[in-house]
Amino acid sequence: MHRFVRPQLMLRDSKQPLLPRAGHLCTNHKSVVSSVRGYVVLPPTSDEEEKAMLHRMMRVDHAGEYGANRIYAGQMAVLGRTQISPLIQEMWDQEKQHLRKFNEILAENRVRPTLLLPLWNIAGFALGAGSALLGKEGAMACTVAVEESISEHYNSQIRTLMEKDPEKYTELLQLIKEFRDDEMEHHDTGLEHDAESVPGYQLMKAIIQVGCKAAIYISERL
Amino acid sequence: SFALLHVAVQGTVSLQCSNVRRGFHRAALLRLASDSKSDTSVPPPSYHEVHTAGESSSSSAQGESSEDAQPNTSFQDQSGEHGEDYETEEQLQARILTAALEFVPQHGWTVEAIAAAAETLGLSSASTGMFNNGAGDLVLHFVAQCNAQLAETLAEQNNQVQLGQAEAKKTAEFLKDAVETRLRMLIPYIDTWPQAMSILLLPHNIPDSLKHLSTMVDDIWYYAGDRSTDVNWYTRRAALTGIYNTTELVMVQDSSPDFEETWAFLDNRIKDVVNMANTAKQVQATGEAVVQGLMGAAITLKNLTGMNQRR
Numbered sequence: 001m002h003r004f005v006r007p008q009l010m011l012r013d014s015k016q017p018l019l020p021r022a023g024h025l026c027t028n029h030k031s032v033v034s035s036v037r038g039y040v041v042l043p044p045t046s047d048e049e050e051k052a053m054l055h056r057m058m059r060v061d062h063a064g065e066y067g068a069n070r071i072y073a074g075q076m077a078v079l080g081r082t083q084i085s086p087l088i089q090e091m092w093d094q095e096k097q098h099l100r101k102f103n104e105i106l107a108e109n110r111v112r113p114t115l116l117l118p119l120w121n122i123a124g125f126a127l128g129a130g131s132a133l134l135g136k137e138g139a140m141a142c143t144v145a146v147e148e149s150i151s152e153h154y155n156s157q158i159r160t161l162m163e164k165d166p167e168k169y170t171e172l173l174q175l176i177k178e179f180r181d182d183e184m185e186h187h188d189t190g191l192e193h194d195a196e197s198v199p200g201y202q203l204m205k206a207i208i209q210v211g212c213k214a215a216i217y218i219s220e221r222l
Numbered sequence: 223s224f225a226l227l228h229v230a231v232q233g234t235v236s237l238q239c240s241n242v243r244r245g246f247h248r249a250a251l252l253r254l255a256s257d258s259k260s261d262t263s264v265p266p267p268s269y270h271e272v273h274t275a276g277e278s279s280s281s282s283a284q285g286e287s288s289e290d291a292q293p294n295t296s297f298q299d300q301s302g303e304h305g306e307d308y309e310t311e312e313q314l315q316a317r318i319l320t321a322a323l324e325f326v327p328q329h330g331w332t333v334e335a336i337a338a339a340a341e342t343l344g345l346s347s348a349s350t351g352m353f354n355n356g357a358g359d360l361v362l363h364f365v366a367q368c369n370a371q372l373a374e375t376l377a378e379q380n381n382q383v384q385l386g387q388a389e390a391k392k393t394a395e396f397l398k399d400a401v402e403t404r405l406r407m408l409i410p411y412i413d414t415w416p417q418a419m420s421i422l423l424l425p426h427n428i429p430d431s432l433k434h435l436s437t438m439v440d441d442i443w444y445y446a447g448d449r450s451t452d453v454n455w456y457t458r459r460a461a462l463t464g465i466y467n468t469t470e471l472v473m474v475q476d477s478s479p480d481f482e483e484t485w486a487f488l489d490n491r492i493k494d495v496v497n498m499a500n501t502a503k504q505v506q507a508t509g510e511a512v513v514q515g516l517m518g519a520a521i522t523l524k525n526l527t528g529m530n531q532r533r
Binding site: 062102103106107110112113115117118 | 440444449450451452453455456
């Protein structure tokens with residue numbers, strides 16, 4: 001059974017719910033927008049560079065989850081009536097949760113979404129549908145490749161934040177770690193379901209991963 | 223010691239600060255300070271002009287209690303900024319530019335306006351040398367000031383709504399009011415505004431003016447309640463930028479009383495955008511319905527030909 005985690009219930013290490021506080025989510029304005037949940041994921045900062053870095057990270061993560069969503073949608077469009085469909089649906093639902101979380105963060109912190117979202121919309125769907133046309137093994141191989149790329153990306157973000165200031169970014173680190181764990185689970189699930197048995201697995205995996213790296217690179221900048 | 227105090231005060235009142243008098247009353251204050259530390263009738267050191275921090279700070283350090291010595295600036299602060307701490311160059315520049323706005327109707331958006339303002343603040347007109355961008359600095363400062371004012375107003379309105387003291391406006395009305403509020407800030411300078419607009423369009427000013435414009439549009443949409451994280455983020459801001467710019471252009475050549483024609487134009491543009499958004503929604507809904515119809519037809523066909531088996 002796959003672990004069903006609700007990202008909203010993130011608690012600190014002490015497992016005590018944080019006291020609700022109205023955080024200064026946007027440092028440009030004097031009005032205080034009170035958070036619906038009890039905590040703030042992005043620490044408020046007045047340092048422009050740090051803010052730009054955090055915004056860039058959230059932007060690319062949002063684009064990544066959006067793309068992953070579209071990939072699973074493409075896979076479901078082709079394989080929706082087969083035996084593998086409940087599994088893909090479950091993984092898709094988890095990605096939807098991730099996307100919802102990032103939508104919240106972007107909205108609260110007034111982060112600009114990447115301009116290339118329509119492109120990821122089409123490209124993601126095409127990749128999902130295309131790989132699914134190779135059968136369930138193809139879909140699983142695509143999942144393995146994409147989830148591996150995303151996990152690597154989250155890991156490098158975790159490393160960056162840990163290098164800077166683990167204390168300050170506690171909530172953010174917790175969030176990214178949790179999402180990375182989910183993606184690793186998807187990766188392992190794909191392997192369990194005969195991803196490697198698709199013909200041309202290594203080639204397909206390499207191409208998809210290069211594509212993911214390029215997508216991450218562009219989304220960080222645009 | 224009262225006599226000394228009297229002389230010290232007289233020394234303070236006189237505007238010409240000669241070294242002797244300064245030294246004299248500073249020494250007097252030192253004595254007063256050491257005589258009666260808790261004597262509240264001693265005037266605080268800020269009530270006299272201490273100009274050169276360098277020579278006096280060490281000797282008058284005790285007499286100046288908690289007050290920081292004024293920075294070694296080249297101007298004489300004759301307006302008596304009581305209790306003013308160290309002022310950064312940026313704050314000084316901001317003060318000069320704000321004062322320069324008064325002279326814009328007379329001199330236009332030029333360095334002359336800045337020079338005139340510098341003189342009213344007691345500075346030499348050569349302090350315009352601080353502003354590398356000349357008139358550009360003045361216009362950008364004004365734009366930033368207006369935007370900050372707008373953001374404050376919108377934040378205040380937002381607070382009112384959140385506290386339940388005011389009704390939330392519909393999006394179209396909110397946008398109209400926000401743009402009108404912002405454009406009304408141009409009214410005192412409307413005669414010279416075309417000059418300011420052309421300054422903002424100079425190549426070296428474009429990055430800054432674009433940044434101000436995009437921040438303003440983002441602020442307006444944020445307070446209008448936009449929390450979109452998809453391509454709508456871009457289309458909405460682009461639309462509002464277009465509305466704002468065209469309305470601004472209409473305003474500078476509008477001669478109707480209280481710019482009625484401008485607000486009517488603004489109203490029409492916003493209605494257009496809302497219409498377009500509604501039409502887009504309708505097209506999308508129709509498109510989705512059509513796709514569903516086609517899918518239904520395809521599934522029926524597959525059923526008829528027996529292709530729809532579970533694998």
